[in-house]
Amino acid sequence: MKRGVLTLVGIVLGANIAMTQTKLSDAEVAMVAVVANQIDISYAEIAKKKARNQEVKKFAETMLSDHNSVLGLAGDLAKKLGVTPKENSVSKSLLEQAEKIEKSLNSKRGKDFDSFYIDNEVAYHEAVIAAVEDLLIPETENKELRDLLKTAVPIFKTHLAHAKSVQAKVSK
C-alpha cells in the first residue's frame, strides 16, 4: 500500500508536469504550492478527529499548524507580488487524487485509519519534496517565490522524518 500511494502521487505530479510540455508559470507554481499545503491540511483535519494513536494525533496537529503557517506565507507573498495563483493540470490532478485519499481516510477506523494516514503522510511528503526540489524550484522565475519554496523544503523534510518515526511505532 505504501509503495502504491507513493507511486500514484509521484506519477500524478511527475507525469502531469511532463505532459503539459510547457513550463509552469509562477502563478501556476504558486497554485501547486497552495494546493499541496491545503491537501495536507485537509488530511490532518480528518486525522485530528479520527486518529486513535496519540502520536498520530499529535503529528496531525503539527501538520495543521505548520502547513497553515506555510500557506499564510504563500498568501502574503502572492499579495505582495500581485500574483494570483492559477489553476492548472497539476493542481487539478493533486486535488483529484486527494479526493480519493480523503474517501479512504473517511472509510477507515481505529488502527487501520492510523496506519493508512501515516503511510500516506510518508508517501505524500516524499512526493512533494521531490516535486518541489526537482520541478517547482527550477521552474520558478521569481526569486522570492523560489526562496519561499526553498524555505518549505526543510519543513517538509522534517515532517517526513517525523512521519517515518510515527510510522515505525504504529506498525509495531
Next chain:
Amino acid sequence: MISTKVKLRSVFLGSFIVLFGILGTNACGSSHSPETHVIVIKGLKFLPNELTVRKGDTVKWINKDLLDHDVTEEVGREWSSGVMKNEAIYKMAIEENTDYFCSLHVVMKGKVFVK
C-alpha cells in the same frame, strides 16, 4: 596576658584558614560568574545542537523560525518552554546534563552538557 606563643599560633592559624579559603574557592571555581549561552532555533534545528556550559550558567533559546516550536526535556518531560512563537525566548539555568527536543517536531533534538 596572652603569651607570645599563643599569639603567634593564633595568627598562624588565622592566616592558614584565610589562605586555604582563597585556594579552596579558586579550586572549586565557585567564584565563576554565571554566563548566558544562546541557542537559535532556525530551519527546524537547534543551533548549536550540542552545547557545553558550566553548572549554573543560563541557556537562552530564541525561536527564529516562522513555525511554532518548543523546548522540552526529552527523557521524563521534566520541563518545557511551552509553545514558542517566532521571536519567543525561553531561558533556563542549567544544573545537569540534559537532552531536550521539540515536542511539536519530535526529530528536532539537542543536548546541553555541564563541564
